[in-house]
Amino acid sequence: MKKYLALILALVMSLSLVACGGGEDAADDGAGDAATETGRVYYLNFKPEFDAALQQLAADYTAETGVEVKVVTAASGTYSDTLTAEMAKDEAPTIYNIGNMSGLKDWDEYAIDLKDTALAGELNTDAFNLYNDAGELKAMGHCFESFGIIVNVDLLKEAGYELSDITNFETLKACADDIHARAGELGFDAFTAAGLDGSSSWRFSGHLVNLPLFYEFRDDGVTEQPATVTGAYLDNFRNIWDLYITDTSADAKTLSTSTGDESKAMLTEKKAVFYQNGSWEYASLAEAGLNVAMIPIYCGVEGEEKAGLCSGTENCWAVNSKVSEADQKASLDFLYWLVTDAEAAQVVVDNLGAIPFKSAPASSNAFLANGNDLAAAGNYTLTWAFNHTPNVDSFRATLVTALTAYSADPTDANWDAVVSAYVDGWAIEYATVNG
């Protein structure tokens, strides 16, 4: 009996090895043949919410041209791990995402110069592209997003205010304080919870921090990642943060476990008027039947009546320089088709919001329209200064730690820790990354 068992086990083992080997061989052959003729496209997708549509587009493209397009989407928050692992393979991604300048430093050698491609010729702005030190266009911003304060316009009216009443920090604070004071009678409060759980803290440690960063970079004329930051606008940051944690029904002592879903639910269940987040939220909020608009985040900076939304991108296409020229060409052709084919471009716009390509249709995203209106009225756009953040996860973690402690006990001493996390934290991370 034992003998038979051992024999069967040995058989199964050797068969499984043979099966693995055989399977791989077959796959290699297929891809190899295709590569010599037309090139292959392997798109490593950064946005999970774009996956379904992109898979469909890939299938359509294959049906139309016969070129195989493989789309793989990394799970949320694991893009850099997945990218590193995939890049080490023989069948490496041909199209992938570079998020910001520090991402470009890591992947510079793995990206071709896109400057003279037909795809680049379709761009209507250079604002979202990433260039390396040699001035080569290595990653192409292919959609942009905006964030600000999302307002439930109906609730605001119910409280007796109009969107036009809010033009700077003083008016925002007056409005929010008033709503908060009357919360019991109105049945809703001013702000949703400023949750500092991992699912929500990036809205503040990443996005809200953009305000002090943007303003000090503007004053100092900073255009590249600086070794140090001054924190000149941290008092403004404190203004808006105090407002977030005061004019709300959420308990400031329990923010460390308050999640993004909780915060969003306060808006969709009409328990709060204001919710800081971005244009990517529009589709789900519109679906929930809310009448929403986005206004700039005000924090008491001189001249902020002319502020617009914070707009930028972490979505930049790069084409792998270490795959064959046929693969590169096939990839560029696919991207060109994505932004020029009428139907395909419409799908891209529906999923990614506004895209900066000449022949692309306009987006139906109302938040992006709010941003365009502000820009058309001559307001300045706040670029995504936080894209310069060195060792971004660690920088944000320290800031969240300090913000959580400050929120639970808002003393000056605890605020000093926030200042230190911002100013000293930046210098330490810069040294770490460049050391």
Add this chain to the structure above:
Amino acid sequence: MAKKSAAKVNLVQRPIKKWAPLFILPTFAAFCIGFVWPFLQGIYLSFCSFNTPKDATWKGIENYTKVFSDAGFLNAFKNTAAFAVVSIVLINVVAFTIAYALTQKIRGANLFRTVFFMPNLIGGVVLGYIWSLIFDGILKQYGTYLTANGTYGFWGLVILVAWQQIGYMMIIYIAGLQAVPEDMLEAAHIDGASRSQTLFKVIIPNVMPSITTCTFLTLTNSFKMFDQNLALTGGLPSVIQDGAKVNVTELLALNIYSTYNINKNWHGVAQAKAVIFFLLVAVLAIAQQAATRSKEVQQ
């Protein structure tokens, strides 16, 4: 008759011996592909600067010098050592006590065994999130929260891991306790040994093999602790200490992981940390095995 059976054995054994290498080959190949090769490549990469393993360039011992000047690593090392000591003692003492109690003739002992074992079936990440909610719920009553300081996070992790692993170790101890020869216990009883004398002079020496196994498992588990650490606190709070970043509740494995994710300059350093980590666990495990083995008795 004897001659005949010897010939038969030879007839069977000789071909087996001859063909043994062939039968070993699949497993050996799998072992090489899945363990030996990655391990050697890992050691090589720890001396390199690399983004993906394909574009590695030789750097010498630079990565190793960086490891020892990293405040975060030294902090994680201290945490892990403290965590290992506390959890080894706590888990083994409690698991043994429960096993001892459940091998006495108690009503519903099987039910208790099942219940105590069950936490072990839940994955580490899920446990981490559930316990972070529990701890935060409790700490909220006192106006504070889990990641407010390193102490809460540390003891939180100890409680979580104890809760998870005690049931598993308990099963091993129960098996050990049931194997203690009945006649020895009877002899001890007749000789008038007290309950505690029986426990310390008869039972414990006899379950030494289980103790060896359990301390080995708890030791290596504590050092390799990753998902519970990640899900419970994620290393937070993250503070600036003496001009360096330190994630206060970070253990070694999580520190290696976060080092790798800084940027490509740190991939090699993370790999060097992993090699040091391996050596450490190997040396400790061998030392521990040698120490407890020597106390085992032959039955």
